[in-house]
Amino acid sequence: MHGFELAKATSVAEARDLLADSKGSVLKAGGIDLLDHLKEHLLEPSRVVDLKSIPGLDRITVEADSGLKIGPLATLARVAGHPGVQKSHPALAKACGEAASPQIRNVATIGGNLLQRPRCWYYRLESFKCLKKGGDVCFAVGGENRYHVIFGGGPSYAPHPSNAAVALVAYGASFVLDGPKGARTVAAGEFFVPPTKDPERENVLALGEVLTEIRVPSAAGMKSTYTEIRERTAFDWPLVSLAVALRTEGGAVKDARVVLGAVAPIPWRSTRTEQAILGKPLDEATLSAAARAAIVGAAPLSDNGYKVGLVQTLMRRTLLSLA
Numbered sequence: 001m002h003g004f005e006l007a008k009a010t011s012v013a014e015a016r017d018l019l020a021d022s023k024g025s026v027l028k029a030g031g032i033d034l035l036d037h038l039k040e041h042l043l044e045p046s047r048v049v050d051l052k053s054i055p056g057l058d059r060i061t062v063e064a065d066s067g068l069k070i071g072p073l074a075t076l077a078r079v080a081g082h083p084g085v086q087k088s089h090p091a092l093a094k095a096c097g098e099a100a101s102p103q104i105r106n107v108a109t110i111g112g113n114l115l116q117r118p119r120c121w122y123y124r125l126e127s128f129k130c131l132k133k134g135g136d137v138c139f140a141v142g143g144e145n146r147y148h149v150i151f152g153g154g155p156s157y158a159p160h161p162s163n164a165a166v167a168l169v170a171y172g173a174s175f176v177l178d179g180p181k182g183a184r185t186v187a188a189g190e191f192f193v194p195p196t197k198d199p200e201r202e203n204v205l206a207l208g209e210v211l212t213e214i215r216v217p218s219a220a221g222m223k224s225t226y227t228e229i230r231e232r233t234a235f236d237w238p239l240v241s242l243a244v245a246l247r248t249e250g251g252a253v254k255d256a257r258v259v260l261g262a263v264a265p266i267p268w269r270s271t272r273t274e275q276a277i278l279g280k281p282l283d284e285a286t287l288s289a290a291a292r293a294a295i296v297g298a299a300p301l302s303d304n305g306y307k308v309g310l311v312q313t314l315m316r317r318t319l320l321s322l323a
């Protein structure tokens with residue numbers, strides 16, 4: 001591993017200054033994803049700025065209207081186990097509680113989870129100079145692509161890796177970003193960006209910006225859940241995941257947000273499914289229509305056609321659980 005200076009920031013302002021001060025600076029939260037990058041020489045920073053030393057940045061607050069404010073340094077284990085989050089936003093608690101392993105969830109933060117880089121094996125290996133590392137090829141296209149995307153692919157086909165992101169987009173959350181030009185708030189649905197914009201980036205976090213807060217609006221009166229299918233029940237990334245937040249009135253679906261994970265380069269809002277269930281009761285006919293709608297536009301690669309069937313199964317199963 002390349003040598004670097006470890007700087008412990010004591011405030012967001014200091015973290016920002018330490019970032020701006022050196023072009024080779026990177027931020028560290030739990031360090032799980034960062035360490036992988038350092039070990040594989042994907043990053044060779046001259047300075048690592050540790051955010052964990054900033055007091056208060058791990059706070060979880062349930063507001064009077066049961067909206068949430070979550071500090072980016074709250075660990076996945078704390079978000080998953082927080083009684084207020086479990087009650088008001090069960091899909092978020094479940095998404096965080098199913099990520100990785102207990103050991104990792106005790107260290108990994110929700111901010112780092114949102115900002116982790118894709119798990120594509122070509123990206124993760126130093127020897128492959130892929131599109132995500134400034135190269136001009138996505139090796140998954142003609143290579144091993146069984147875990148890659150079936151929606152929104154091109155020019156890069158790596159799926160978005162974050163469980164928490166799927167739930168947060170479903171709840172219409174927003175992120176507060178603090179940088180050299182001041183603070184700004186970005187909707188979760190606009191924060192994650194497809195590779196057509198820039199294959200080297202998965203989000204709009206600008207150079208020098210720090211994620212300082214996650215705001216989740218109240219989900220009072222909504223039913224919501226997060227589900228996933230993975231290859232094994234031990235810790236693993238999902239093959240397909242799904243977060244649904246919906247409101248019913250008089251037995252029919254009034255509002256719905258349906259977001260798929262692990263199938264696209266961004267958390268994939270399935271507006272087709274939303275249209276298929278709006279105004280309908282969640283009965284057998286609607287479930288079938290939802291499952292059909294969920295795969296419209298799917299474009300599997302050579303080895304991941306099985307994900308199309310998994311999306312349909314998960315959609316049915318999840319909506320049935322909310323019915």
Ligand SMILES: Cc1cc2nc3c(=O)[nH]c(=O)nc-3n(C[C@H](O)[C@H](O)[C@H](O)COP(=O)(O)OP(=O)(O)OC[C@H]3O[C@@H](n4cnc5c(N)ncnc54)[C@H](O)[C@@H]3O)c2cc1C
Nearest residue numbers: 027029030031032033034100108109112113115163211237
């Ligand atoms: C075996 C294994 C299984 C896993 N399974 C899953 C899974 O099923 N689902 C899932 O979602 N994840 C999974 N993960 C990924 C894991 O959850 C993430 O690596 C972890 O959440 C990253 O959080 P961290 O706090 O360690 O981030 P770090 O590694 O510290 O940071 C990650 C990135 O975010 C940046 N960053 C961190 N915080 C901020 C901030 N506040 N502002 C700006 N930039 C910031 C860092 O600079 C870095 O680029 C798995 C990981 C492993 C090793």
